[in-house]
Amino acid sequence: xxxxxxxxxxxxQKPNILTPELAHHLRVRRIQIxxxxxxxxxxxxxxxxxLLSLTGKTGQAALSNIRTDTHRETSYAxxxxxxxxxxxxxxxxxxxxxxxxxxxxxxxQCERSVIKLxxxxxxxxxxxxxxxxxxxxxxxxxxxxxxxxxxxxxxxTFEAFLKASPKPKLKLLLTPDATQSMYSVLLxxxxxxxxxxxxxxxxxxxEEEALAQAAGYQxxxxxxxxxxxxxAGVVAITAVHSVWNPEMQIRLK
Numbered sequence: 045x046x047x048x049x050x051x052x053x054x055x056x057q058k059p060n061i062l063t064p065e066l067a068h069h070l071r072v073r074r075i076q077i078x079x080x081x082x083x084x085x086x087x088x089x090x091x092x093x094x095l096l097s098l099t100g101k102t103g104q105a106a107l108s109n110i111r112t113d114t115h116r117e118t119s120y121a122x123x124x125x126x127x128x129x130x131x132x133x134x135x136x137x138x139x140x141x142x143x144x145x146x147x148x149x150x151x152x153q154c155e156r157s158v159i160k161l162x163x164x165x166x167x168x169x170x171x172x173x174x175x176x177x178x179x180x181x182x183x184x185x186x187x188x189x190x191x192x193x194x195x196x197x198x199x200x201t202f203e204a205f206l207k208a209s210p211k212p213k214l215k216l217l218l219t220p221d222a223t224q225s226m227y228s229v230l231l232x233x234x235x236x237x238x239x240x241x242x243x244x245x246x247x248x249x250x251e252e253e254a255l256a257q258a259a260g261y262q263x264x265x266x267x268x269x270x271x272x273x274x275x276a277g278v279v280a281i282t283a284v285h286s287v288w289n290p291e292m293q294i295r296l297k
Contacts, residue, residue, distance in 0.1 A: 045073075046186050047082040050105075052089065059096055059104040067103045070095065083107070086185065086193040088114040116145075116190050118289055121237045123148040123212070124277050125205060127244030130158030133274045138177045140274075142184035142194045144281040150197040151177075152205050156246040161199045170199045202252055206259045212237035215261040218276055219247060222265040226283055229264055235288040240280045245273055 048066055062070070075081055075095055083093045083105075091110040097103050124146045126137055134151065141149055151173075153162040161170040174196060181194050200208075214236055216226060241248075241261065248256070253263065266279055 045081060047084050047090070047189060047191075048093075049086060049182050049186060050083040050093065052085040052087065054085065054089070054091065054107050054110060056091075056107050056110055060093070060107055062098075062103040062105060064101040067098060067101055070098060070103070084185070084191045086182070086191070088112050088117075088192045090191055113191055116188075117147070117192055118145060118235075118285070120235045120284075120288065121147040121212075122281055122284055123150060123237070123239045124281065125150045125152055125239055125241040126277055127152050127154040127202070127242060127248070127273065128157040128159050128161065128199070129244050129273050134173075134177070135180055137274050137277055138180045138196075139184045140278045141281060142181050142190065143188045144278055145285060146194055146277075146281055147192075148195045148197065149177075149181075150205055151199045152241075153199060153201045154244050155202070155249040155252055157244040162201050174199065202248075203255065206255055211260075212239055213260075214238040215241070215256075215259070216264050216280075217241040217248065217253065217256045217261045218266060218280055219243070219253060219263050220265055220270045222263040224262065224264050226264040226266055226280065227287060229262060230284060230287040238284060240277065240284070242273055242277045242280065247273075 048069060050066055054060060077095050080092050080094045084090045089110065090113045092108050093105040095105050122145060124141045126149065128134065128151055129137065138149060153160065160166060161173065177196055181196060185193060214233055216229065216238065218241065257263065271279060
């Protein structure tokens with residue numbers, strides 16, 4: 045049975061109110077009164093919930109065995125700085141970044157991004173996208189048993205992200221034109237927080253690459269083949285784990 049998200053704070057001494065979303069999920073899964081199901085709060089806390097009631101759009105559950113469990117998180121944090129991609133590609137990117145282990149996702153408005161979401165007139169659209177992506181993050185954590193939500197940064201321009209601080213020491217920009225491989229850089233460095241920057245369709249512009257290099261980013265490549273923007277991030281995150289944390293296996297569900 046998958047785990048279900050129940051926001052905290054939790055109370056093991058009295059019944060806890062279910063959110064309308066969780067109540068709906070329990071109905072879909074046909075969870076019956078008296079059945080127990082796993083829960084998490086998105087901050088590393090897990091527990092067992094026994095369904096007491098389910099009426100209308102809500103219900104109640106008794107919580108037990110509450111504890112902290114973050115064993116699926118790595119000691120290093122991977123930030124995926126992803127150029128905004130068109131269509132539903134960003135949905136796929138967010139979902140797979142969570143499943144493969146990114147701790148932070150930063151959507152960036154780049155020069156070649158098809159969609160534009162950083163103008164003042166786009167504020168409402170941008171907020172709706174963020175809400176939608178947070179829902180995808182929650183669903184992905186439920187599916188892959190991560191107990192800590194991936195952080196989603198506000199949509200920002202490429203230049204604003206470069207200027208924001210603090211940033212990890214190790215910063216990598218993926219480009220097929222790089223002469224240095226990502227694997228060689230990872231092998232030369234001990235596990236640590238890292239930014240993996242991926243361009244939108246068409247990649248980063250030469251001007252953006254120059255700005256990134258000036259900000260301390262290393263230009264790296266994943267190999268001879270040119271990957272789509274929705275593929276590159278997943279491959280890069282997996283590459284980090286394969287070099288720095290090979291014992292962490294990805295289990296198919």
